[in-house]
Amino acid sequence: MKKLPLIMMGLLIFSLVPYVESASVGKASIDQVMLSLGESVTFGDYKIQFADIDQAWTQALIKVYAKDGSLVTSKVLPTGYSLSVPDNDNPLFYVRLAWILRSNQKILISLESELELVEGDVQINKNDAYNLPYKFNDVVIPAIKVKVTNTYENKANVRIVLPYETITATIFEGDHYAVPYKLTSDFQYFPYLYLYLKNATTSYAVFDVYLPKYPTTVFQLGEGGAGGTTPSAPGAEPTELVYNDIMYEGENLIIDINGTEYALGLNTVGYYSSFTLFDKDNNPLKSFEVKKGTGYELSEAPLVVELINYESEYKRAYLRVYAPRGTEVAPIVRDPKIEVSVSTSSTELLLNDELLVFINVENSGRGRADNVNVVASIPTGFELGSEIGTWSLDTLNPFTEMPVLVYLLKPTQVGKYELGPVVVKYYDERGIEREVDSGNPLSITVYAIPKLSVTGEAFNGTWGTYVHTQEKTVKLKFTISAEGKDPEYEFIKNATLQLSIPDSLDGETKLYVGDLKAGETKTLESDYAILKADNAIISAKLVYQDPLGNWHEENFESLAVVNSLPPAVETKEVKVYPEPEELPSYVNTTLANLDNESKIELAEALKNISVSYLPPETGINWWPIIAILFILVSAVLGYNYVDLKGKYDKALKELGRRKRRPGGIPKKEEAQVQKVEETETTETKEEQQL
Numbered sequence: 001m002k003k004l005p006l007i008m009m010g011l012l013i014f015s016l017v018p019y020v021e022s023a024s025v026g027k028a029s030i031d032q033v034m035l036s037l038g039e040s041v042t043f044g045d046y047k048i049q050f051a052d053i054d055q056a057w058t059q060a061l062i063k064v065y066a067k068d069g070s071l072v073t074s075k076v077l078p079t080g081y082s083l084s085v086p087d088n089d090n091p092l093f094y095v096r097l098a099w100i101l102r103s104n105q106k107i108l109i110s111l112e113s114e115l116e117l118v119e120g121d122v123q124i125n126k127n128d129a130y131n132l133p134y135k136f137n138d139v140v141i142p143a144i145k146v147k148v149t150n151t152y153e154n155k156a157n158v159r160i161v162l163p164y165e166t167i168t169a170t171i172f173e174g175d176h177y178a179v180p181y182k183l184t185s186d187f188q189y190f191p192y193l194y195l196y197l198k199n200a201t202t203s204y205a206v207f208d209v210y211l212p213k214y215p216t217t218v219f220q221l222g223e224g225g226a227g228g229t230t231p232s233a234p235g236a237e238p239t240e241l242v243y244n245d246i247m248y249e250g251e252n253l254i255i256d257i258n259g260t261e262y263a264l265g266l267n268t269v270g271y272y273s274s275f276t277l278f279d280k281d282n283n284p285l286k287s288f289e290v291k292k293g294t295g296y297e298l299s300e301a302p303l304v305v306e307l308i309n310y311e312s313e314y315k316r317a318y319l320r321v322y323a324p325r326g327t328e329v330a331p332i333v334r335d336p337k338i339e340v341s342v343s344t345s346s347t348e349l350l351l352n353d354e355l356l357v358f359i360n361v362e363n364s365g366r367g368r369a370d371n372v373n374v375v376a377s378i379p380t381g382f383e384l385g386s387e388i389g390t391w392s393l394d395t396l397n398p399f400t401e402m403p404v405l406v407y408l409l410k411p412t413q414v415g416k417y418e419l420g421p422v423v424v425k426y427y428d429e430r431g432i433e434r435e436v437d438s439g440n441p442l443s444i445t446v447y448a449i450p451k452l453s454v455t456g457e458a459f460n461g462t463w464g465t466y467v468h469t470q471e472k473t474v475k476l477k478f479t480i481s482a483e484g485k486d487p488e489y490e491f492i493k494n495a496t497l498q499l500s501i502p503d504s505l506d507g508e509t510k511l512y513v514g515d516l517k518a519g520e521t522k523t524l525e526s527d528y529a530i531l532k533a534d535n536a537i538i539s540a541k542l543v544y545q546d547p548l549g550n551w552h553e554e555n556f557e558s559l560a561v562v563n564s565l566p567p568a569v570e571t572k573e574v575k576v577y578p579e580p581e582e583l584p585s586y587v588n589t590t591l592a593n594l595d596n597e598s599k600i601e602l603a604e605a606l607k608n609i610s611v612s613y614l615p616p617e618t619g620i621n622w623w624p625i626i627a628i629l630f631i632l633v634s635a636v637l638g639y640n641y642v643d644l645k646g647k648y649d650k651a652l653k654e655l656g657r658r659k660r661r662p663g664g665i666p667k668k669e670e671a672q673v674q675k676v677e678e679t680e681t682t683e684t685k686e687e688q689q690l
Contacts, residue, residue: 243319339361348446356407369434416489478523489547505528
């Protein structure tokens with residue numbers, strides 16, 4: 001065996017810190033490449049050689065060469081550490097020292113490359129196909145086609161055509177499918193193609209497509225290389241990977257090595273995980289610890305236990321167990337623990353509201369659940385509005401949840417109803433059908449607001465919606481009614497009637513109604529002072545809480561009108577008749593003011609009216625006599641008036657014909673004038689008397 005030179009020891013000092021891997025969707029790897037000292041493997045444009053080993057067989061020198069034979073990089077690696085190729089700044093892939101097999105002087109390496117996005121948001125319609133590009137990262141890649149054969153609301157069926165075979169798969173929305181690429185009969189690059197389904201509809205699917213950063217498919221073992229093949233001697237060397245999965249604390253892995261049975265128990269999980277090896281009688285043979293990223297070779301049995309990773313939260317570790325060829329490992333059968341819960345957006349709602357129902361299905365057990373189906377019923381008094389989510393799932397892995405199922409219910413009538421339970425049916429890892437439910441049903445109560453009405457009246461001796469009054473006060477009455485069928489679930493509470501009245505009225509503007517159930521009516525009365533004349537219109541606003549405590553307002557306009565304006569003054573000519581005792585005087589005055597003809601006509605009319613009311617005559621009828629005398633007197637007086645008037649006119653004429661003489665009037669003539677004037681005066685007096 002070669003000894004390491006001093007320069008190799010120097011390289012060892014700088015290689016003890018493991019490479020910190022960048023965050024990505026994962027890595028593609030070629031595993032279990034077995035090399036003897038000096039052997040190499042070709043991977044694309046690089047050749048990786050197992051160049052040297054230290055005396056204790058704990059660290060190996062790995063060298064990487066280019067096509068032209070020049071050295072690209074080299075590094076001394078302990079078990080579990082990696083070498084970046086071509087360099088640390090921009091690695092295409094990593095050479096990871098998985099294990100050093102001291103017993104047969106070989107090492108196991110893995111070639112790993114980060115998965116990188118080839119193309120995002122690739123939309124493939126149903127029955128259409130997507131072809132991978134000819135080159136990726138300057139490397140020629142094989143012809144691979146992805147065809148979508150069917151699509152659904154949350155999944156897609158795909159057919160992946162590789163140069164040597166065709167693979168079919170179903171991918172759910174938010175999940176991925178990893179496709180390996182076969183390099184030789186013993187090795188594959190996995191995952192080579194990584195399909196992530198971002199969105200699915202009934203007509204198309206949208207994917208993110210990933211390939212390894214170094215997607216070469218050129219892979220060849222060097223001359224004389226073992227190529228992962230177990231050497232023929234010694235036959236009991238732990239070279240075969242017999243277990244590559246998880247184990248939980250407290251579990252035992254049953255291993256049968258050529259008829260000898262062992263049990264490998266995981267005691268504790270951590271950066272240093274503890275194991276115990278038992279014989280077939282459950283006697284402990286060896287307890288040991290394995291550091292993350294390293295392995296442990298047992299001397300008590302031909303076994304190598306490698307700790308890949310661990311999860312303290314779930315108390316589980318990812319292991320690789322190597323054993324001789326022909327070893328059988330009994331699968332660990334675990335029980336799933338399916339838990340289903342139901343919640344709602346509310347347990348009380350109004351009739352015109354909607355109810356959101358949420359269903360959570362979780363596997364909190366260590367076992368896998370297959371063909372998971374969720375069954376939920378629609379309660380009485382509701383109808384289905386819509387639903388969101390997947391109601392079935394092919395596999396529900398340990399410590400995972402189904403996407404939350406959501407569906408919408410619309411109440412159709414008031415009352416109290418029960419929702420659930422929701423039933424989940426599934427198969428455990430033994431293939432036995434199981435069933436769980438969400439437990440006691442949820443109680444849901446549906447309320448409603450009754451149809452409300454408000455009427456108003458005023459009082460001025462009688463009740464009415466319109467009243468006219470000249471009083472100083474007025475009484476108002478309001479009737480609030482609730483129309484509905486079920487008073488237990490249809491009601492309002494804490495209601496008040498807030499009045500809108502003009503400033504011509506003074507009184508209460510806020511009347512307390514309280515609670516009001518369907519079919520119930522309440523009447524409120526209150527007195528109001530009339531401050532000034534007005535045509536007052538009274539409106540109101542009903543403020544109340546619904547059964548859930550939410551506040552509402554309803555306006556009711558022009559409930560009542562109070563008219564306190566004075567009546568209008570109308571001027572109209574009305575004939576007024578005298579009282580009976582005033583009638584004779586009134587008739588006499590009226591007759592005196594009429595001309596003779598009208599006077600006679602009226603007198604005759606009055607006579608004809610009054611004569612029928614007089615008692616029968618018992619003596620002389622003086623009326624005709626009085627009438628004749630009246631006529632005679634009138635005739636005599638009339639004749640005298642006419643005679644005197646003629647004499648007067650004659651005297652005036654004579655005076656007008658005499659002429660005045662100069663020097664004054666003779667006395668004789670003055671005496672004559674005086675005599676004439678006296679005569680005129682006498683005649684005038686007689687006329688006046690007449």
